[in-house]
Amino acid sequence: MSHLNVLVVVTAPDTKAAVIAECVAARSDMTLLGGRITTVDEVDAILADSSLVHVAAVVVGDSTVTRGMAERWVAARADIVAMLVDLVDDVIRIQGITLRDPRLDALLTTLHDIFDRVGPEATDRVVRVDLGAPSGDELVTPEVQASPGRPLLDAAINWLHHLLRDAVARVPSDNGDVHGLSVTKTTLLQALEAPLLRTPDDGVAGADEASRVLDAVRAAAFEHPDEHCEPLAVALRAFKLRPVELRLLVLALAPEVDFRFQRCFGFLLDEMGRRVGTFALYAALLDANATLRDDLAGSRSLDRWLVFDAPLGQRPPADEALRVDPFLARWLLGESRALDDDPRLRRVMRPDPWPGAALLSRRDDRSRADELLRQLPRGGKTQWLVLNGADPAGWRALVELGASAAHATPIRVEAARLHGLDLIDIDDTARRLVRNALCTGRPLVVDTVKAESLEGHDEWLARFVGSLSRAGGRVVAICADEASAVTDIGAVPFALGHEEALSREARAAAMRRAAEGADVFLSSHAAAAMANRFPLHVDALEEAMRLAQSRPLDYRQDDPRLARFTTACKALSARGLSHLAGRLDPTVDLDDLVLPADRKNQLIEIIDNVRLAHVVLDDWKFGERLPYGRGVTALFYGASGTGKTMGAMAVARRLDIEMLHLDLSRVVSKFIGDTEKHIDRVFSDAERTGAVILIDEADALFGKRSEVKDAHDRFANIEVAFILMRLDAFSGLAILTSNMRQSLDPAFIRRLRFIVEFPKPDVGAREQIWRQCLPPGTYTIADAVFRQLARKVDVTGGHIRQITLRAAFLAAAAGTLIGVEHIVQATRAELAKLGLPAIDLDLGKVKAA
Numbered sequence: 001m002s003h004l005n006v007l008v009v010v011t012a013p014d015t016k017a018a019v020i021a022e023c024v025a026a027r028s029d030m031t032l033l034g035g036r037i038t039t040v041d042e043v044d045a046i047l048a049d050s051s052l053v054h055v056a057a058v059v060v061g062d063s064t065v066t067r068g069m070a071e072r073w074v075a076a077r078a079d080i081v082a083m084l085v086d087l088v089d090d091v092i093r094i095q096g097i098t099l100r101d102p103r104l105d106a107l108l109t110t111l112h113d114i115f116d117r118v119g120p121e122a123t124d125r126v127v128r129v130d131l132g133a134p135s136g137d138e139l140v141t142p143e144v145q146a147s148p149g150r151p152l153l154d155a156a157i158n159w160l161h162h163l164l165r166d167a168v169a170r171v172p173s174d175n176g177d178v179h180g181l182s183v184t185k186t187t188l189l190q191a192l193e194a195p196l197l198r199t200p201d202d203g204v205a206g207a208d209e210a211s212r213v214l215d216a217v218r219a220a221a222f223e224h225p226d227e228h229c230e231p232l233a234v235a236l237r238a239f240k241l242r243p244v245e246l247r248l249l250v251l252a253l254a255p256e257v258d259f260r261f262q263r264c265f266g267f268l269l270d271e272m273g274r275r276v277g278t279f280a281l282y283a284a285l286l287d288a289n290a291t292l293r294d295d296l297a298g299s300r301s302l303d304r305w306l307v308f309d310a311p312l313g314q315r316p317p318a319d320e321a322l323r324v325d326p327f328l329a330r331w332l333l334g335e336s337r338a339l340d341d342d343p344r345l346r347r348v349m350r351p352d353p354w355p356g357a358a359l360l361s362r363r364d365d366r367s368r369a370d371e372l373l374r375q376l377p378r379g380g381k382t383q384w385l386v387l388n389g390a391d392p393a394g395w396r397a398l399v400e401l402g403a404s405a406a407h408a409t410p411i412r413v414e415a416a417r418l419h420g421l422d423l424i425d426i427d428d429t430a431r432r433l434v435r436n437a438l439c440t441g442r443p444l445v446v447d448t449v450k451a452e453s454l455e456g457h458d459e460w461l462a463r464f465v466g467s468l469s470r471a472g473g474r475v476v477a478i479c480a481d482e483a484s485a486v487t488d489i490g491a492v493p494f495a496l497g498h499e500e501a502l503s504r505e506a507r508a509a510a511m512r513r514a515a516e517g518a519d520v521f522l523s524s525h526a527a528a529a530m531a532n533r534f535p536l537h538v539d540a541l542e543e544a545m546r547l548a549q550s551r552p553l554d555y556r557q558d559d560p561r562l563a564r565f566t567t568a569c570k571a572l573s574a575r576g577l578s579h580l581a582g583r584l585d586p587t588v589d590l591d592d593l594v595l596p597a598d599r600k601n602q603l604i605e606i607i608d609n610v611r612l613a614h615v616v617l618d619d620w621k622f623g624e625r626l627p628y629g630r631g632v633t634a635l636f637y638g639a640s641g642t643g644k645t646m647g648a649m650a651v652a653r654r655l656d657i658e659m660l661h662l663d664l665s666r667v668v669s670k671f672i673g674d675t676e677k678h679i680d681r682v683f684s685d686a687e688r689t690g691a692v693i694l695i696d697e698a699d700a701l702f703g704k705r706s707e708v709k710d711a712h713d714r715f716a717n718i719e720v721a722f723i724l725m726r727l728d729a730f731s732g733l734a735i736l737t738s739n740m741r742q743s744l745d746p747a748f749i750r751r752l753r754f755i756v757e758f759p760k761p762d763v764g765a766r767e768q769i770w771r772q773c774l775p776p777g778t779y780t781i782a783d784a785v786f787r788q789l790a791r792k793v794d795v796t797g798g799h800i801r802q803i804t805l806r807a808a809f810l811a812a813a814a815g816t817l818i819g820v821e822h823i824v825q826a827t828r829a830e831l832a833k834l835g836l837p838a839i840d841l842d843l844g845k846v847k848a849a
Helices: 015-026 040-047 063-076 105-118 151-169 185-193 206-223 231-239 243-257 259-268 279-285 292-297 326-332 363-375 392-405 423-440 457-470 482-489 504-517 524-533 538-550 560-573 597-611 613-619 644-655 674-689 711-729 746-750 763-773 783-792 797-814 820-834 843-848
Strands: 004-010 030-032 055-060 080-087 092-094 097-099 126-131 384-388 411-414 444-447 475-479 494-497 581-584 632-638 659-662 692-695 733-738 754-758
Touching: 004 015, 004 040, 015 030, 015 055, 015 105, 040 063, 055 063, 063 080, 151 185, 151 206, 151 231, 151 243, 151 259, 151 279, 206 231, 206 243, 231 243, 231 326, 231 423, 243 259, 243 279, 243 292, 243 326, 279 292, 326 423, 363 392, 363 494, 363 504, 384 482, 392 444, 392 475, 392 538, 411 423, 423 444, 423 457, 444 457, 457 475, 457 482, 475 482, 482 494, 504 524, 504 538, 524 597, 524 613, 538 560, 581 674, 597 613, 597 632, 597 644, 597 754, 632 644, 644 659, 644 692, 644 733, 644 754, 659 674, 674 692, 674 711, 711 746, 763 783, 763 797, 783 820, 797 820
Parallel strands: 004 030, 004 055, 055 080, 080 126, 384 475, 384 494, 411 444, 444 475, 632 733, 632 754, 659 692, 692 733
Antiparallel strands: 092 097, 092 126, 581 659
């Protein structure tokens, strides 16, 4: 090795050039000419000295400026080489290789080797490198510790080490080539002389022996899977890799393992800027130039499981880089959650647990979850487990409960997030999901409930399910419609969950547990009653619990904590209601109604029918004898203003449930079929939220069907028939009001469980209504006046309320309390509005008497 005389030349003062000069001065095989940095203007004079031999110029600056000067210098002398050092960001780059070595030993060794190999006869004696600011981190060759927990990876790294060392050694070195231009064979062989793995026995002899060891460990990984649980061994078994496929995978993984392997690939490719090998290079290293593609085509395991970082179903051309999928590579090297970081999976995966599992504390719930976990597809013929029904949240909670007990976090997939992706992306996502499940051993759970409600879901959802099946994925599918799920799955064997997710007892226990979380104690009977009032799914119960925990207490209530929890349940029940029905706040209590005793008893009977439905229909098994008609339907009829709507509010208030008022202006549509859809949506909302439906002026919807004379009659009859069928299927409480009972269709009357007449109030009832309509402390009216008003003014309670309200505004305008004169004036105005004759109301004498 020649002793070099080095010029460190700068176009402008720079600290990086000073570091290079210090490193040159510190080396025994180099002399820094002049003992300092040289400027551009001084170079010609120094090179003019013919006694100066073995000269190397390190030119620091912008290579677009310095290249011309360097080419002029090497043209003037035959024994000089020039290295152009570019100033870039904050790292040192030589032909694309990142070096973090402030002493620059590797850079100067490369300079020395280039001088020795180029020689005075070469024409290209100008080499360009990029140099950034010293980073402070020294170049440290990684020393991989051999681990007893990863024998297959250790054997693979050992094989890589010997294979690449032998390949580099076989490259000819006596023909004067500058192989790779910046890293020489000598440098690489020196770096590879040290064993890569520090093991008790470093004496593995040669690549052949390392290859035999790799084959032996591979066979052991198949024969004893319990003893070989490292990621590479798991992938070997999951992908069913043959020896040649394993070796190709290890070669593609090599750049991730060690920096020296990157430099070897650059050297072997004769381009140091390339850090990753190509398919052609890997084939040459495996001595399979002509047969490797045929060998891989036999099983296509590497392509099937998207092992390489390439588009779906493709492999890069032979001259392009072939690397392992970056997320799979990270997982193979020990990052247990790396596969979940793939953005193509994150767009469809739910990272957080499905809510509700914490409320399933019963022993039966845990047993059910364990049974469900045992049903998960694990092998044999069954590949899918289909869980369907009206309670998908219950299935999700059971899956979470069973998985947490088994310490196996499920891969939660929400299929609705695939909406908008093209079919190729859907296939790619499906394969990556199955690959994740195979590698990690976690159950793959696909929720298709929301996807089934999206427009045009048939094509892309079927493509996704089909891709999962073709990939061999063993999947748990949570769906609302078993028929569509079975159609999408096709011929893949599956098991079907027939039972409902959570029993009535389980829902009651979950309600009780949620109440406990909100600092409320409920007895078993009270919890069952509240679960019947608020048919919330278990996930909504958990949300209601958290909502109650965040609400302030209202100490005006008899039980502030129970009132807070009940309010939260009401809020969650009303979530997502359509605009087709309005919400009414039941402000009237049953005690506020002025009705005959038998009518009030009928209202109480309606309340008991709703409150005790689970006892009679479920516990006493009456529900098994009712194919339909589990709901309660009542008709309130009577003259206008007799309190029909107030009676409905009183029932809802006593039951403490929401009230939905069917708005005919929103429901009835001129388009054929829309009216039926709107009515069905309102009834579905009521069933989901446990609310009572109030349909005012029911005769407008349930009028008698007429003889069909034209298309209008035909479609009107169809609407009535649909509403009657929907009432049969309704499982909640529906209250209908009408002024004209005789106008209702007879088929509708048959479906009513209760018919309550609201009569016009008699004298005693009217006097009571007059007194109730005037709040205490707002009037100066004697008892005798109330009796006279009740006798002389024969109107319904609704009209009395209008009279008192009008009198209140008259008194407020006069600045006094409500007096007889205000009542008289308001009464005459109300009668005139109704078209009734005026009544002689001389109440002054009564007041005086």
